[in-house]
Structures are given as structure tokens and as C-alpha cells.
Amino acid sequence: MATDAHAGGHGHSLVQHQFNTLEQQRESNSLGMWAFLITEGMMFGGLFLCYTLFRWWHPGAFEEGSKHLDIRMGTVNTFVLLFSSLSMAMAVHAAGERNKGKMLAMLALTWVLGLTFLVVKGFEWNKDFVEGLVPALNWSFYLEPKNAEHLMRLAQHGLTPDHVQMYYVIYFCMAGLHAVHMIVGLILVGAIFLMGRKGVFTNGNDQPVEIIGLYWHFIDIVWVFLFPLLYLIAGFHPFAHGAG
Amino acid sequence: MASHTDTHEEHAHHVVPLKIYFANFAALMVLLVITLGAAAVDLGQWNLLIAMAIAIAKAGLIMTFFMHLKWSSPLIRLFALITLLFLGIMFLFTLTDYVARGWIKL
Numbered sequence: 395m396a397t398d399a400h401a402g403g404h405g406h407s408l409v410q411h412q413f414n415t416l417e418q419q420r421e422s423n424s425l426g427m428w429a430f431l432i433t434e435g436m437m438f439g440g441l442f443l444c445y446t447l448f449r450w451w452h453p454g455a456f457e458e459g460s461k462h463l464d465i466r467m468g469t470v471n472t473f474v475l476l477f478s479s480l481s482m483a484m485a486v487h488a489a490g491e492r493n494k495g496k497m498l499a500m501l502a503l504t505w506v507l508g509l510t511f512l513v514v515k516g517f518e519w520n521k522d523f524v525e526g527l528v529p530a531l532n533w534s535f536y537l538e539p540k541n542a543e544h545l546m547r548l549a550q551h552g553l554t555p556d557h558v559q560m561y562y563v564i565y566f567c568m569a570g571l572h573a574v575h576m577i578v579g580l581i582l583v584g585a586i587f588l589m590g591r592k593g594v595f596t597n598g599n600d601q602p603v604e605i606i607g608l609y610w611h612f613i614d615i616v617w618v619f620l621f622p623l624l625y626l627i628a629g630f631h632p633f634a635h636g637a638g
Numbered sequence: 639m640a641s642h643t644d645t646h647e648e649h650a651h652h653v654v655p656l657k658i659y660f661a662n663f664a665a666l667m668v669l670l671v672i673t674l675g676a677a678a679v680d681l682g683q684w685n686l687l688i689a690m691a692i693a694i695a696k697a698g699l700i701m702t703f704f705m706h707l708k709w710s711s712p713l714i715r716l717f718a719l720i721t722l723l724f725l726g727i728m729f730l731f732t733l734t735d736y737v738a739r740g741w742i743k744l
Binding site for chain 2: 421424425428429431432433436440443447450469472473476479480481482484489490586604607608611614615618619621623626
């Protein structure tokens with residue numbers, strides 16, 4: 395197989411006709427994914443810029459908004475995503491070693507971890523919805539009498555619930571876009587798992603796994619920035635009772 | 639099924655020792671704990687700077703080892719880093735406008 399790859403015109407060569415060598419082909423394939431990740435970085439970058447401006451204007455509103463997020467769940471999800479990056483890297487490693495069983499096991503683990511992340515997010519967003527912290531759908535948190543002290547604390551800083559609402563709009567845009575990427579990631583990892591069962595990535599053609607891996611790690615990097623920026627603004631109080 | 643020992647292995651086909659991945663994951667876990675620890679202490683403006691410094695370190699570790707930049711060609715490294723340049727232009731030129739108009743105060 396490996397020697398075939400360099401022969402060129404052979405019927406089942408790994409090297410496609412527009413490339414001279416396998417090395418050149420691999421580099422081109424990777425470069426394509428990295429170019430895509432640049433555009434992804436710019437898309438998320440626009441949201442990070444929006445975040446920067448609004449936090450600069452109303453730091454107190456961001457602090458107040460962040461207090462209602464559950465740091466424990468955010469921490470669990472950060473761990474889950476970092477762990478999934480490890481299992482993804484191990485899947486790429488197994489594909490390179492042509493170890494089909496291990497590759498499939500690691501892809502399955504990555505997929506389950508990705509799903510775990512989304513399930514935890516689902517619980518968080520459901521809690522936000524019940525509490526009335528979702529702009530447009532249910533923004534009633536500050537209208538409820540039991541939350542009057544929150545309203546007063548805002549007023550002391552010259553802020554209104556509208557300022558906090560902007561934090562939540564940005565929170566849901568950023569975490570939401572990230573979750574959409576996770577769903578796409580689950581579809582991609584699921585697809586290469588199903589294809590990989592037929593052995594197409596463990597015969598020397600392991601690069602598709604590596605390229606999907608690049609995308610997966612990118613999503614992880616975005617979360618690495620989102621976690622402190624969204625959850626940890628108001629500080630981390632390990633012994634405080636609950637959030638808010 | 640020949641074993642994969644062609645001359646291009648070094649560049650085209652880098653199977654990284656697993657222990658590098660484990661060490662990288664351990665380092666990421668340590669940084670996660672430091673992030674939480676640093677957030678538990680009120681350091682004023684420094685909290686944000688420390689959190690961002692740790693996030694950048696984590697991103698660097700993921701890119702270097704998990705995303706294989708350590709073993710990638712200069713062209714791919716350039717592509718990875720050029721994102722920072724583009725983001726820098728977007729942030730710098732937007733923020734200069736906001737600051738110059740006095741819409742945000744330095």
C-alpha cells in the first residue's frame with residue numbers, strides 16, 4: 395500500500411492525480427482545513443469583539459449576568475471537552491497505527507463526550523429558561539418579587555435589567571454558535587466512525603480522521619476562551635451556596 | 639499490507655508517541671485548576687488578564703500537540719498563526735475607532 399502511494403498512476407493509489415507525492419497531498423489537505431479554521435476564527439472573533447465592547451461599557455452588568463451561570467456545570471463541560479480532545483488525538487493516533495478497533499473505540503468515546511457536553515448545556519439552558527434568564531423567550535427574572543434584591547443591586551451600580559439582558563444575548567449567541575459547532579462535530583465524528591468500521595481509514599488513508607480532529611480541537615479552543623469569559627467574571631466561590 | 643516505513647514518514651505521517659498526548663492533557667488539567675484557583679481570589683483587573691493568559695496557554699498546548707503544529711510544515715504553522723493577525727486587525731481598528739470617538743474610555 396505505502397509503496398503504491400508513490401507510484402502514481404496505479405489503479406488504487408492513495409495519491410490523487412493532481413499531486414506529485416503523498417506528502418504534498420497530505421499538506422494540501424491539512425492546509426484546506428486550516429484555511430477553513432481561519433474563517434471560523436474570524437466568525438467567532440466577531441462575537442468576541444462584540445463581547446469586548448459591551449463588557450467594556452458595562453462591566454457590572456456582565457458581572458451580574460455571569461453570577462447566574464452555574465460554574466460547576468461550566469467546569470464539568472470544560473473537563474469533558476478537554477478530555478474529548480485527548481480521545482480525538484488518540485483516535486488519530488490509532489488510525490495512523492492502522493489499529494481499527496482502537497480508532498473506533500476512541501471515536502466512540504469522543505462522540506459520547508461531545509454528546510455529554512451538549513446534554514449538560516441543555517440542563518443549563520433549561521434552568522436559565524425556568525428562571526427567566528433567556529432573552530426573547532422568557533426574560534422575567536427581574537420582574538419577580540423574590541429577585542428584588544438583584545434589581546436593587548443593579549440600581550446601586552446605575553444599571554438596569556436591560557444591561558444584563560445584553561450579557562445574556564451575547565452569552566447565548568456565543569455559547570449557541572459553539573453548540574451548533576458541537577452538533578456539526580458530532581455528525582462528522584459519527585460519520586467517520588461509520589465509515590471507519592469498513593476499514594477505510596486504517597489502510598494508510600488515515601488523514602480524514604486527522605482533519606476532522608483539527609475541527610474538533612478548534613471547537614475545544616473556542617470553549618477554552620468562552621469558559622473564563624462567560625462563567626468566571628464574578629469570581630469562583632467554591633464554598634458559596636449555589637449560583638446567584 | 640506493508641508496514642508504513644516509507645521515506646516520507648517523518649513529514650507525511652507522524653505518529654506521535656501517546657505519552658506526549660497524556661502529558662499535554664495533564665498540563666491542560668493543571669491549567670484548568672489554576673484558572674479556577676485564580677478566579678477564587680479577587681485580584682481586580684488582574685483576574686481577567688490571568689484568565690486570558692491561561693486560556694492562551696491552553697490554546698497553545700492544544701494547537702502545538704493535539705493539532706500537530708509541532709510536527710507541521712512552516713506553511714501550515716503560518717496559516718494557524720495568521721488567524722491572530724486577522725483578529726488583531728479587526729480588534730485594533732474597531733477599538734481605535736470606539737476609543738477615538740470617546741464611546742469607550744481607556
